[in-house]
Amino acid sequence: MPFARVTMHIRRTTAAILFATLIVMGTLAGLTRRALGQEAPAAPTPQNSPETRPVPILNYSKAVSHFPDPIGPYKSRHVAEPDLGNTSLIDRLMRDGRLYLSLNDAIALALENNLDIAIARYTLNIADTDLLRAKAGAPILGTPLGTVLNTPGGGVGGIGANSGASTGGTSIGAGGIGAGTNGLVSSTLGLGPLINSFDPVITGTLQEDHYKQLATSIFQGVDPGTELAQNTGTVNVAYNQAFQWGTNLSVGFNNSRATSNSFLSSLSPQLNSNFRATLTQPILQGFGLAANTRFIRIARNNRELSDVGFRLQIIESVDQIENIYWDLVYAYENARVQNESIAFAQKTLSDTKKQVEIGSLAPIETVRAQSTVAQDQQLVTAAQTNLQLEQLLMKNALTRTLKDPILANAEVIPTSTMDVPAQEPVVPTEDLINDALRHRAELVESRIDLNSRELSNKAVRSALLPTVNLFAYYGGAGLGGVQNPANLCSNLPADLQAFGCAGPDQAAGQLPVNGTTSLNGTFNQLVNSTSPDKGAGLSLNIPLRNRAAQAVQIRSELEYRQAQVRLQQIENQVGIEIRNAQYTVQQNRSSVDAARAALDLARESLDAEQKKYQFGTSTTTLVLQYQSGLATAQSTLVNALVAYEKSRVELDRATGLLLDHDGISIDDAARGQVTRMPNVPYIAPRKDLPSVAQPAPQASVPQQPQ
Numbered sequence: 001m002p003f004a005r006v007t008m009h010i011r012r013t014t015a016a017i018l019f020a021t022l023i024v025m026g027t028l029a030g031l032t033r034r035a036l037g038q039e040a041p042a043a044p045t046p047q048n049s050p051e052t053r054p055v056p057i058l059n060y061s062k063a064v065s066h067f068p069d070p071i072g073p074y075k076s077r078h079v080a081e082p083d084l085g086n087t088s089l090i091d092r093l094m095r096d097g098r099l100y101l102s103l104n105d106a107i108a109l110a111l112e113n114n115l116d117i118a119i120a121r122y123t124l125n126i127a128d129t130d131l132l133r134a135k136a137g138a139p140i141l142g143t144p145l146g147t148v149l150n151t152p153g154g155g156v157g158g159i160g161a162n163s164g165a166s167t168g169g170t171s172i173g174a175g176g177i178g179a180g181t182n183g184l185v186s187s188t189l190g191l192g193p194l195i196n197s198f199d200p201v202i203t204g205t206l207q208e209d210h211y212k213q214l215a216t217s218i219f220q221g222v223d224p225g226t227e228l229a230q231n232t233g234t235v236n237v238a239y240n241q242a243f244q245w246g247t248n249l250s251v252g253f254n255n256s257r258a259t260s261n262s263f264l265s266s267l268s269p270q271l272n273s274n275f276r277a278t279l280t281q282p283i284l285q286g287f288g289l290a291a292n293t294r295f296i297r298i299a300r301n302n303r304e305l306s307d308v309g310f311r312l313q314i315i316e317s318v319d320q321i322e323n324i325y326w327d328l329v330y331a332y333e334n335a336r337v338q339n340e341s342i343a344f345a346q347k348t349l350s351d352t353k354k355q356v357e358i359g360s361l362a363p364i365e366t367v368r369a370q371s372t373v374a375q376d377q378q379l380v381t382a383a384q385t386n387l388q389l390e391q392l393l394m395k396n397a398l399t400r401t402l403k404d405p406i407l408a409n410a411e412v413i414p415t416s417t418m419d420v421p422a423q424e425p426v427v428p429t430e431d432l433i434n435d436a437l438r439h440r441a442e443l444v445e446s447r448i449d450l451n452s453r454e455l456s457n458k459a460v461r462s463a464l465l466p467t468v469n470l471f472a473y474y475g476g477a478g479l480g481g482v483q484n485p486a487n488l489c490s491n492l493p494a495d496l497q498a499f500g501c502a503g504p505d506q507a508a509g510q511l512p513v514n515g516t517t518s519l520n521g522t523f524n525q526l527v528n529s530t531s532p533d534k535g536a537g538l539s540l541n542i543p544l545r546n547r548a549a550q551a552v553q554i555r556s557e558l559e560y561r562q563a564q565v566r567l568q569q570i571e572n573q574v575g576i577e578i579r580n581a582q583y584t585v586q587q588n589r590s591s592v593d594a595a596r597a598a599l600d601l602a603r604e605s606l607d608a609e610q611k612k613y614q615f616g617t618s619t620t621t622l623v624l625q626y627q628s629g630l631a632t633a634q635s636t637l638v639n640a641l642v643a644y645e646k647s648r649v650e651l652d653r654a655t656g657l658l659l660d661h662d663g664i665s666i667d668d669a670a671r672g673q674v675t676r677m678p679n680v681p682y683i684a685p686r687k688d689l690p691s692v693a694q695p696a697p698q699a700s701v702p703q704q705p706q
Contacts, residue, residue, distance in 0.1 A: 060128035061303070063135075084400050087112045089674070090407065097406060099395070103325050103416040103683050107662065108674040109398035110321045111314070116148040117669060118400070120313040124670065127299075127306035134299035137198035137242055137292075139190065143302040145309040145445070147316050153393035154323035188556040189452060192294060192459025193286035196242035205236040221262025233257045246292050248280040260484070267481030271522045276475030276533060284465040290458040301452045305445055312441035314669045315658050321397055322649045322680070326642040328394050329414045331387040333638040338383040341631035342376035345624060349373050352620050365620045372624045418641040419684035424589050429582060432655050436574045439656030443574065446567040453560045460556040464549045467541035475533035478525030574654070581651040588644040595637035602626070602633035648682060 064072040089109055093099055101109075111117065127143045134140050209232045215222045222228050239251040253275040259268045286292065349369040355361040391412040395402060402408045437443060525531060543549070606626040612618035652658040659666070663679040 058125060058128075060125050061131040061135075063132060082118065086399050086401065086404075086407070087673075090399065094406070094410065097409070098411045098413050099407070100413045100415050101325075101394070101398075102414075102685070103322065103680050104678045105415075106321055106325050106394070106398060107318055107664065107678040107680070110317060111664070111669045111674050112672050113398055113400045114151065114317055114321070115400060116151050117313060117317050118672065119148045119150075120310055121670065121672065123306050124310060127303040131296070131299040131303050134295040135198065137195045138295070139195075140295050140299045140302070143306055145302070145305050147309070147313045149316060149320070151317070151320060151397045153390075153397065154320040154327065188460060188552055188559055189456045190295065190298060190459075191456065191552055191556070192463050193246075193282075193291050195292055195295065196248055197240070198242055198244065200239060200241040203238045203240070205234060207234040208232075209234070221260070221264035228260075228262060230258065230260045230262070232259075242292075244289055244292050246282045246286045246288065249277070250280075251275065251277045261486055263484075263486045265484050266487050267479075268484035268486070270479070270481040271519070272477070272479060273522050273526055274475065274477040274533075275526055276473055278471060278473040280469050280471040282467070282469050284468040285462055286467070287462070290455070291462040294455050294459040297455050298452045301448050301455075305448050308441050308444045308448065310670065311659070311666055312445075314664065314666065315441065315653060315656070318658060318662065318664060319649055319653045323646055324390070324394055324397055325414065325416075326418075326645050328387075328390040328412060329417065330638050330642045331383070331390040332414055334635050335380075335383040335387045337631050337634045337638070338376065338380045341627060342373065342380050344627050345369070345373045345376045348620060348624060348627075361620070368621045369624065372621075372628070376628075415686050416680075416683045417686050418645050419682050420589070420592055420641065420644060421682065424586070429579060432578045432582065432651075433575050435655045435657060436578055437571065439660075440570075440574055440654075441656060442570055443567070446563070446570055450560070450563050450567065453556070453563055457553075457556050457560055460553050464546065464553050466543070467539075469539045470536075471539065472536040473534065476526040476529070477531040477533065478522040479531075480519070480522035480525075577654040578651075581647065581654040584647040585644070585651055588640065588647045591640040592637070592644050595633070595640040599630075599633040599637050602630040606630050645682065 060077075064075070064077070066073060069075075087109070089105070089112060090099070093101060093105055093109075123144055130140045130143055211228075211230045211232070213220075213228050215224050215226050215228045218224060220228055234254075234256045236252070236254045238253070240249070242248045254273070256272045258265075258270045258272075260270075261268070281287075349366070349372075352361060352365050352369045356363055356366050394412050395407065395410070399407065606623070606629070609618050609623050609626045613620070613623050649658065652661050658664075661681060663676070665674075665676050668674045668676060
């Protein structure tokens with residue numbers, strides 16, 4: 001490189017260092033003012049209501065710039081406290097102290113309020129911070145990528161479903177660095193050559209030193225018993241930065257000013273300046289983008305994994321909410337059936353007592369009717385307590401808090417019921433499996449994890465190589481100052497000054513004879529080749545046996561192959577889940593048809609027995625038995641319908657299409673604000689909404705549930 005270009009580069013680097021020094025000084029001053037209370041921290045920005053303006057999705061992968069605020073990168077960024085209040089959608093669904101809830105409303109409330117989803121939402125921002133850290137060249141911390149399943153009620157998942165217990169109540173997910181198990185076990189993911197900081201780092205020293213000592217020898221530069229005084233000021237600045245090819249740049253700029261009363265010092269004050277710029281390039285270990293950008297690429301994969309993991313979280317949570325809802329529907333319908341059954345039994349008991357009083361029936365019939373009423377009352381109590389539990393589980397799943405007494409005591413009235421299609425849609429199993437292979441979040445996670453491990457393997461293979469670094473440096477030194485009047489040579493005759501002493505007009509080369517200090521003359525010597533310091537070299541480090549690197553490399557390959565086998569295992573498991581879910585839908589559809597036929601038979605049998613009773617050819621006991629059979633058939637049908645709906649939900653979960661089929665927006669879930677209502681298929685609004693808090697005083701023959 002021509003000397004003129006080197007000089008220009010050095011001057012530009014020096015100017016950049018001086019500019020950075022000013023920024024550092026401004027930063028320190030600003031931080032000092034804040035520490036002393038002279039500058040109050042900025043007030044937090046008021047948050048807009050989620051009902052009035054869309055909530056922005058924050059991105060913490062972008063750093064705060066020095067412009068327009070020079071000290072912006074050194075200020076802490078405020079993370080808002082979690083909002084633990086319920087959204088206004090609940091208020092819109094409350095009427096007369098009751099929460100009227102459709103399945104679509106339940107899913108919307110869960111997307112806004114469910115705490116499992118709220119916990120998982122933070123994972124997206126945590127992954128952003130890891131990406132920001134990787135861009136600086138720092139090792140990443142890993143991202144928790146499991147699902148949070150801490151909402152009671154509503155079993156989730158198919159064959160082999162697993163809910164773990166890692167940080168935040170999450171299950172262990174794919175990806176992340178150091179996500180090992182069983183004590184000290186850790187992954188090789190992310191290992192490799194050392195990466196230096198991609199962010200420029202400026203270090204500086206500003207020092208003033210005053211030194212005094214009584215001299216004990218004339219060789220200290222003053223008469224014995226006289227005080228030796230030396231004052232030294234130091235201003236040092238260094239600039240260091242690494243680049244993604246492995247290149248490292250280091251520039252140091254050191255300055256000192258020293259004064260002394262020693263006659264051995266020729267200059268006082270004496271100015272010393274030197275700088276050195278060093279460029280180092282690895283040519284074996286640590287060379288290239290693969291080794292030096294592995295954390296950035298893995299962090300990007302982890303960010304993508306966090307998106308996929310969040311989608312899996314929404315799938316699992318929606319699956320859970322739908323199961324809880326259908327359990328609530330069953331509890332509601334069963335309570336209604338039991339209330340109607342006991343009302344029928346009470347009316348029968350009343351009629352029986354009247355007939356016993358007039359002598360048309362034997363007294364034993366009253367005892368039998370009373371026994372039936374007692375049994376039905378036990379069933380009513382069980383149904384009511386189960387309904388109250390399901391209502392509590394439903395409210396807990398859809399809210400952030402139940403501190404509001406009105407909400408805590410409110411009945412939850414399901415307004416959606418099952419809508420079984422007349423003809424079951426037939427989809428070939430292979431098509432369902434292909435859909436699952438394309439959409440299942442677990443498979444996407446495993447494929448991304450494989451990519452991260454492949455990137456890591458390249459860096460680990462680089463760490464097997466010897467360390468060979470090519471380096472070049474250029475520097476210079478400058479000397480300036482004023483002739484020390486106490487110097488021994490300045491007091492000698494002129495004819496003796498030729499013997500190793502310099503006169504005032506010769507001291508420090510470029511110094512003016514008037515004795516003033518010249519900074520320009522000293523700085524110019526740094527770049528005008530007065531005292532050059534330049535060279536190039538090669539550093540070498542060869543581990544002779546290299547066993548540690550060999551072990552890491554082969555372990556990394558083994559973990560990669562293990563992950564490949566795990567991917568195939570998940571694909572096989574998905575295929576089994578699809579077939580099992582499809583078989584379950586078919587079985588539950590048959591159960592619905594059988595339950596409907598049984599209900600028709602129970603209703604007709606009760607009608608026939610009531611007609612016999614009216615003509616005196618039957619007994620109260622038989623009528624009550626047929627009524628009990630009708631109530632059982634109604635509960636069985638509701639149970640079959642609920643099982644059918646759950647099996648359809650499970651089939652959608654197994655194929656990975658649950659969110660698509662239900663019209664759920666991931667963006668809404670990420671913001672915690674629903675702008676587009678879900679639309680779940682195979683449901684219908686209820687035609688009537690009777691209260692199930694108390695049994696009705698009179699009841700006719702129960703109707704088939706909607």
